[in-house]
Amino acid sequence: MVAKRAAYILKKFGYSESDIEMVKIAGFMHDIGNVVNRSRHAEYGAILANEILKETDMSLKDRITVVSAIGHHDESTGGATDPISAALIIADKTDVRRNRVRNKAKENFDIHDRVNYAVTDAALKINMDKKVIALNLQIDTKICSMYEYFEIFLGRMMMCRGAAEVLGATFKLTANGSKVL
Structure with missing residues (x-):
């Protein structure tokens, strides 16, 4: 992947x-x-x-x-x-998705498992006209709160922002339809 x-x-x-x-x-x-x-x-x-x-x-x-x-x-x-x-x-x-979780027993999930399992859809889109790399996530907040997601992934998303700049682009993140970055 x-x-x-x-x-x-x-x-x-x-x-x-x-x-x-x-x-x-x-x-x-x-x-x-x-x-x-x-x-x-x-x-x-x-x-x-x-x-x-x-x-x-x-x-x-x-x-x-x-x-x-x-x-x-x-x-x-x-x-x-x-x-x-x-x-x-x-x-x-940006590789966050439910099927990354190997252990399917929810009671044994650590926070990383919960966050990955909670992502029901993740789409990476590139708009070359606007030079934007966008990650659009759908997160099941019954499994993982937005707070938990960002506790684990904010540093990773900030790293994506810096990486996008190296490519001459901007990184944007949308979670459950709301613009985050």
Whole structure:
């Protein structure tokens, strides 16, 4: 999902096939660091991805671009540094949806599960005329309050705003029909 969405973003903004291929690779590999630890997974992921990509015929320049995007995609330590990382960040941080929740027993949900499960619809739209990247969410407030959503996701949405700026765009967020960002 993240790789496909990141490629869609760069394609809409007219980036080269080479850039689109790099963002797909970064999208497929971006959470590989979770095998080590959730904490600092972006940094671990960059190290692991670099080791894997060394074994390919990818150029050093492209490998650095992909590894850097992976290393910068987490809101605790990262931020968009170029169009590849910007598209990866937006694709990753806007990937909020019910079917991400593996454990379907609601009584065992943590706040992240509740927030993802509460999102009944999430649509990422790009308006090239206005240079706007918009995330439109429908949140079931019986499952998760708006407060809980923003407690978890406000930092991620702010990261999307910065990433959109790298692409020369504005990021907008609508939740249950109300403009938030």
